[in-house]
Amino acid sequence: MKLKEICSYLDSAIPLSIQENYDNSGLQTGDPETEIDSALLSLDATVEVIEEAAGSGCGLVITHHPVIFHPLKSLTGRTKAEQIIAMAIRHNIAVYSSHTSLDARSGGVSIKLAEKAGLENIRVLKPLENSLVKLITFVPSDHAGKVREAIFKAGAGVIGNYDMCSYNVEGYGTFRGNEMTNPFAGRKGEMHMEPETRIETIMPSYISGKVVAALIEAHPYEE
Known part of the structure; x- marks a missing residue:
């Protein structure tokens, strides 16, 4: 799997958009086109962690705390951050961090700590x-109810004292799958026109990963 695909998945599950202004979550170093076979998880990216990743053949280190909080003006090894980044580059190891975005995410660090402490309400x-x-999603019309129910249950569609809020438009979607596909409707290699419903709703960005996962689970299409 390419690094950019992993980053895209992590951003959908733990949105970078919800990190604090001072934070620097996301890809710290690495070529997005690089193929990644294995990853190492760590609280911090230290020199020792990068050495372990290199020795284990891991092309990616995923951490909670970012290596780079402030812009680097050089890579001379003068600071710990410079040493770590230089070592990661030397060993062709990518570093990705999810810090305050993971803290704020629904079901993230803050919630898990509260649950471990036995807190209620x-x-x-x-x-x-x-x-x-x-x-915004497009779904076969006879599956629209199932998809709406799934995304509402995941927390989408809440406006003030109202929930299950959405806007829906009926229309037709067209597509043609190649020989690698297994289409839900129609036949591979042939253009198909399907009655579809366009569903629009809103949600807090910090639950977007949860909502999108629920959408994918309920949606009948392959892609």
Whole structure:
């Protein structure tokens, strides 16, 4: 799997958009086109962690804390961050970090710590501002109800005191699958026109990974 595919998946599950302004989560170093066969997980990316990854043949290190918090002006090894990044580059090891985005995510670090502590009635004390994002999907009309139910259950479609909010438009979608496909409707190699429903709704960005996962699970299409 290419590094860019892993980064895309991580961003969908743990959105970078919800990290704090001071944070620098995301890809720290690495060529997005690189093929990754294995990864090492760590709280921090240290010199020892990079050495372990190199010795284990891991092309990617995924950490909680970012190596780079502030812009680097050189890679001379003057600071720990410079040493770590230089070593990662030398061994062709990519580093990806999910810090405050993982803290804030629904089901993330903060929630898990609260659950481990035995807390009850857990709720967000300070909701993220301007965190709403729009979700748009197209689904065969006879499966629209199932998909709506799934994304609403995952937390999408809440506006104030109302939930299950969405906008729906009927239409027709067209597609043609190649020989590698197994289409839900129609036949591979032939263009197919399917009655579809366009579903639009909103959700807080910090639950987007959960909602998209629910959407994919309920949606009948391959892609």
